[in-house]
Amino acid sequence: MxxxxxxxxxxxxxxxxxxxxxxxxxxxxxxxxxxxxxxxxxxxxxxxxGGQNLYFPMGLSVKLSRRDRQIYDEFNGTNHSELARKYAVSLQWIYKIVKAVRKDEIARRQVDMFASLTDD
Incomplete structure (x- = not known):
């Protein structure tokens, strides 16, 4: 044993x-x-x-979100294929990333807009 x-x-x-x-x-x-x-x-x-069971995440979601943000920042409206090659992902994945980050940006701006109205 x-x-x-x-x-x-x-x-x-x-x-x-x-x-x-x-x-x-x-x-x-x-x-x-x-x-x-x-x-x-x-x-x-x-x-x-000490004494606790800990789990250390690999941080993939943070790394992916940084990459996704970088893709969005480099996106110019016509370079989907170029970004797909550069980041070794499918063209569909580029469309998905751009759409998701854009949606997040819009939601963030709307929250900020309403937050400033309540501060007055």
């Missing part, structure tokens, strides 16, 4: 390493300082969420 072992310590160690590397790469922090900050962040996360 295999013994159950928690992956918790491995997760915290891995988290610490990833944070330290990111600090060195992204903000040019000195390695020892980055390791210290990373350990502090990991300790705080463990204190705050």
């Amino acid at each position: 295999t013994e159950f072992r928690s992956k918790g310590p491995e997760l915290l160690t891995d988290l610490t390493e990833h944070i330290a590397v990111a600090l060195v790469e992204l903000v040019s922090m000195e390695a020892d300082a980055a390791r210290h900050v990373a350990q502090e962040v990991s300790d705080r996360m463990a204190a705050h969420w």
Whole structure:
């Protein structure tokens, strides 16, 4: 029979390493300082969420929405095919993205318009 072992310590160690590397790469922090900050962040996360089962989403919806927004921003009314090739999606998918982002933009503007009326 295999013994159950928690992956918790491995997760915290891995988290610490990833944070330290990111600090060195992204903000040019000195390695020892980055390791210290990373350990502090990991300790705080463990204190705050320790003992809970956590699920880390892969963030695909955020990445896709960024991509969709970029497609919409690059759309000029006639470049559907060009965008489909550039982003490796179907022509129908480009139409769907443009329609969805446009609908979202209209809804956002309408909410803003009504919000300004209630502020007066």
